[in-house]
Amino acid sequence: MNIMSEATVEKALDQKMSDANFKMVGKDVSVYYGEKRALFDVNLNVRKNTVTALIGPSGCGKSTFLRTLNRMNDTIEGCRVTGKITLDHSDVYDPSVDVVELRARVGMVFQKPNPFPKSIYENIAYGPRIHGLARNRDDLDAIVESSLKKAGLWNEVKDRLHEPGTGLSGGQQQRLCIARAIAVSPEVILMDEPCSALDPIATAKVEELIHELRANFTIVIVTHSMQQAARVSQRTAMFHLGNLVEENDTDKMFTNPDDQRTQDYIMGRFG
Amino acid sequence: MTHPHIMSAFDEELKYLTRRISEMGGLAEQMVGDSVRALVNSDLALAQKVISDDAMLDDAERQIGEKAIVTIAKRQPMASDLREIMGSIRIAADLERVGDLGKNTAKRVIAVAGSGIPRKLARGLEHLAELALIQLKEVLDVYASRSPEKANSIRERDEEIDAIYTSLFRELLTYMMEDPRNITPCTHLLFCAKNIERIGDHATNIAETIYYMATGAQPQGERPKDDTTATMGSVTD
Numbered sequence: 196m197n198i199m200s201e202a203t204v205e206k207a208l209d210q211k212m213s214d215a216n217f218k219m220v221g222k223d224v225s226v227y228y229g230e231k232r233a234l235f236d237v238n239l240n241v242r243k244n245t246v247t248a249l250i251g252p253s254g255c256g257k258s259t260f261l262r263t264l265n266r267m268n269d270t271i272e273g274c275r276v277t278g279k280i281t282l283d284h285s286d287v288y289d290p291s292v293d294v295v296e297l298r299a300r301v302g303m304v305f306q307k308p309n310p311f312p313k314s315i316y317e318n319i320a321y322g323p324r325i326h327g328l329a330r331n332r333d334d335l336d337a338i339v340e341s342s343l344k345k346a347g348l349w350n351e352v353k354d355r356l357h358e359p360g361t362g363l364s365g366g367q368q369q370r371l372c373i374a375r376a377i378a379v380s381p382e383v384i385l386m387d388e389p390c391s392a393l394d395p396i397a398t399a400k401v402e403e404l405i406h407e408l409r410a411n412f413t414i415v416i417v418t419h420s421m422q423q424a425a426r427v428s429q430r431t432a433m434f435h436l437g438n439l440v441e442e443n444d445t446d447k448m449f450t451n452p453d454d455q456r457t458q459d460y461i462m463g464r465f466g
Numbered sequence: 467m468t469h470p471h472i473m474s475a476f477d478e479e480l481k482y483l484t485r486r487i488s489e490m491g492g493l494a495e496q497m498v499g500d501s502v503r504a505l506v507n508s509d510l511a512l513a514q515k516v517i518s519d520d521a522m523l524d525d526a527e528r529q530i531g532e533k534a535i536v537t538i539a540k541r542q543p544m545a546s547d548l549r550e551i552m553g554s555i556r557i558a559a560d561l562e563r564v565g566d567l568g569k570n571t572a573k574r575v576i577a578v579a580g581s582g583i584p585r586k587l588a589r590g591l592e593h594l595a596e597l598a599l600i601q602l603k604e605v606l607d608v609y610a611s612r613s614p615e616k617a618n619s620i621r622e623r624d625e626e627i628d629a630i631y632t633s634l635f636r637e638l639l640t641y642m643m644e645d646p647r648n649i650t651p652c653t654h655l656l657f658c659a660k661n662i663e664r665i666g667d668h669a670t671n672i673a674e675t676i677y678y679m680a681t682g683a684q685p686q687g688e689r690p691k692d693d694t695t696a697t698m699g700s701v702t703d
Contacts, residue, residue, distance in 0.1 A: 448546060450548065451549075458468075
């Protein structure tokens with residue numbers, strides 16, 4: 196009884212804080228791929244300067260939800276999104292929204308590192324240049340340097356900025372992609388299994404980076420690694436069969452989750 | 467409620483921990499019973515057996531600790547699995563301490579043996595041990611059932627043991643004041659009584675650990691206490 200009422204109180208508090216602390220708000224979000232419904236009325240809010248991890252078995256809708264946040268689903272034929280998603284209170288799906296500009300504010304890092312087939316320098320400089328963030332070459336140099344520094348890659352590449360980005364190791368390439376995402380000064384960074392193609396050391400470096408980035412950005416990460424979710428996030432959301440099953444503080448989620456399905460999934464039990 | 471693990475070897479590792487804890491519990495119970503019997507009957511051979519049994523309990527605690535570490539490293543357990551393993555480590559430590567207390571009582575048998583314990587005192591000690599053993603036995607049953615309600619009720623029962631310990635404490639002081647020659651054996655008996663009383667505390671610890679393992683929350687409220695010996699000055703207070 197006590198636990199129930201505490202949870203209710205917490206919910207009410209959450210509601211109150213929503214205006215102040217939520218960077219993005221998803222309300223009754225459903226996604227259809229043609230006839231098939233992939234997401235069922237998901238209500239999930241993303242807190243400012245927080246790492247939110249989305250977990251769940253394959254096909255549970257976590258990546259689908261992630262992609263609704265910067266309208267990456269627009270590129271998929273037959274995909275339809277209902278409900279409402281806001282970024283700082285403005286509707287992401289409003290017809291007046293410039294999708295290119297939206298994706299500059301809500302950047303993305305993918306599962307496989309996908310640097311442009313250009314130099315390391317050009318990989319970073321491309322975004323700021325097309326978005327008009329640099330007035331001259333010095334500005335651009337500064338953005339490239341600070342982005343690479345924030346991504347923890349500067350020391351490794353500063354003497355080879357004009358070599359191809361594809362010549363870097365997998366882990367370096369992924370950090371290059373994160374530097375590229377940072378370069379346009381986004382507010383939110385979406386990461387779709389950013390470490391699944393990396394070895395443990397490269398993974399640790401990316402996780403360390405995520406940890407540091409949290410100070411300046413809001414991060415949403417999809418991961419199949421429960422340990423990774425536990426390590427890098429402060430909030431965790433569990434998806435199952437297109438439904439949001441539970442969203443909780445990460446510490447609670449991995450020691451004492453509320454939902455049986457979360458319990459079974461994170462403990463590797465049949466459910 | 468809980469489903470088996472996809473990797474069945476993980477289930478086996480958890481079962482191993484549970485089985486070893488139960489074995490430790492049985493051995494600790496037996497050692498405590500034997501130590502008090504040895505004390506009351508001045509049975510030196512039985513006391514010696516308790517002293518040597520303690521090594522088995524120490525080994526078991528080490529093995530449980532090692533298995534728990536390997537399981538954590540290998541399986542990276544989450545939620546109730548993690549609590550289960552951490553709980554095993556804690557309970558093993560409590561049971562190991564219970565064994566130590568039994569052993570300490572057994573060691574004092576030699577010192578007390580010649581002096582002849584007054585019947586009344588012996589009965590008091592036996593009664594105290596009986597209660598501590600009931601509590602230990604019950605907590606081990608709760609460990610098997612993992613019932614948080616029962617764990618909580620055991621926690622509330624420690625009060626009774628504390629009360630009897632307090633009255634034994636007074637009685638021993640009285641004997642010492644009557645005749646200074648009683649001081650040595652009575653001091654030993656006082657330690658024995660304290661040992662037994664501590665067993666009740668460990669049983670309570672175990673009950674709290676089980677509660678946490680089952681619910682993920684700490685039991686609410688202060689532990690009930692009726693041990694007033696810490697502030698007791700003399701028999702007249």
